[in-house]
Amino acid sequence: MHxxxxxxxxxxxxxxxxxxxxxxxxxxxxxxxAKDDLAELADRIWDxxxxxxxxxxxxxxxxxxxxxxDGTQLVLLDRKDESDGFLIAAVAPHALPDEAFRGVPxxxxxxxxxxxxLSAEQVTGDLLARYDSALAQVRHNALxxxxxxxxxxxxxxxxxxxSVAAAPVDDRAGAILLAHGFVQDPQSGIYRLxxxxxxxxxxxxxxxxxxxxxxxxxxxxxxxxxxxxxTAAASVPPVPAGLRAPATRSR
Numbered sequence: 001m002h003x004x005x006x007x008x009x010x011x012x013x014x015x016x017x018x019x020x021x022x023x024x025x026x027x028x029x030x031x032x033x034a035k036d037d038l039a040e041l042a043d044r045i046w047d048x049x050x051x052x053x054x055x056x057x058x059x060x061x062x063x064x065x066x067x068x069x070d071g072t073q074l075v076l077l078d079r080k081d082e083s084d085g086f087l088i089a090a091v092a093p094h095a096l097p098d099e100a101f102r103g104v105p106x107x108x109x110x111x112x113x114x115x116x117x118l119s120a121e122q123v124t125g126d127l128l129a130r131y132d133s134a135l136a137q138v139r140h141n142a143l144x145x146x147x148x149x150x151x152x153x154x155x156x157x158x159x160x161x162x163s164v165a166a167a168p169v170d171d172r173a174g175a176i177l178l179a180h181g182f183v184q185d186p187q188s189g190i191y192r193l194x195x196x197x198x199x200x201x202x203x204x205x206x207x208x209x210x211x212x213x214x215x216x217x218x219x220x221x222x223x224x225x226x227x228x229x230x231t232a233a234a235s236v237p238p239v240p241a242g243l244r245a246p247a248t249r250s251r
Contacts, residue, residue: 006078007031007062013086013116014064014076020120021128023068027076030063038063045075046092046134049108054080054087065091072135074127076112084114088123090131093138095189100142107131142188143167146222153218156205162195164205176211180204 007029014027030037042060045051057080064076073091089109092101107130112119140148147155149168154177157165166182167190168174174191178184181204182191195201209219 010062010064010076010078010086013114014066016116017076017120017123018066020117021066021068022124025066025068028065028067030065032061041065041075041091044092044094045109046090046106046131047109048106050111051077051087051089051109072131074123074131079111083111086112086114086119088112088119088127090127090134093135095186096138096142097188100138100188102141104134104137104141107134143190144188146190149173152216153220154208154212155220155222157222159192159195162198164193164195164201166191170217172215173212173217176208180208 011027011029014029018025018027030041032038038060041063042055045055054077060077062078066074066076071093073093075089075091077087077089079085079087087109090107107127110122110127112122146157146165146167149155149166149170151169154166154168154170154173159165166177167188168177174184177191177193180193181200182193184191193201193204205221212219
């Protein structure tokens with residue numbers, strides 16, 4: 001049986017910690033009877049050090065999940081030694097393919113004292129900084145050569161097969177792409193527009209540019225070497241070649 005006091009202590013600590021972290025965070029508690037959710041969570045904990053060693057000896061029996069508005073998640077666990085406090089680790093995003101994690105060092109978790117106010121400073125200056133850096137690398141790897149967009153600009157990338165791909169960061173932009181024939185990959189989140197009908201493709205790009213512009217979102221077209229975009233889409237300005245992806249290895 002899991003101690004009720006221990007569960008309340010973990011959940012209360014997570015609530016306070018979430019309120020002290022920068023930006024907007026919420027916390028939720030997974031009790032011992034949520035076995036399937038705990039198993040799925042344990043598989044996504046992004047750690048090969050302190051937290052992984054603890055889980056190897058003590059399987060996950062409860063946890064608190066801290067979630068940021070952008071989807072970033074941390075997991076808070078009980079310590080299983082004689083020390084007071086908790087362990088906290090990053091949670092790997094489940095929507096990205098495994099290949100994207102290759103070559104990206106794990107943002108290993110840390111131990112926290114039994115003081116959520118001091119721990120918030122430790123999480124912000126240490127774990128979150130490393131997690132955000134690792135997450136940015138993983139997301140870039142998942143783009144597969146597609147230049148990332150910005151909140152105020154959608155970058156459209158011509159692909160060797162004649163299709164156009166984009167990775168918008170604004171939900172409004174994503175909805176416009178879907179409404180004009182783009183299809184979103186469920187794993188990478190990348191939007192792609194087929195090049196089977198170049199006239200329809202060019203028309204869609206013109207209309208997308210107009211609708212995005214009305215929202216104050218610019219567009220830019222990235223050309224791979226050796227390819228020229230259809231003239232009908234030439235009103236979308238070109239941008240520099242995409243960032244070079246780092247070398248990869250499995251996580």
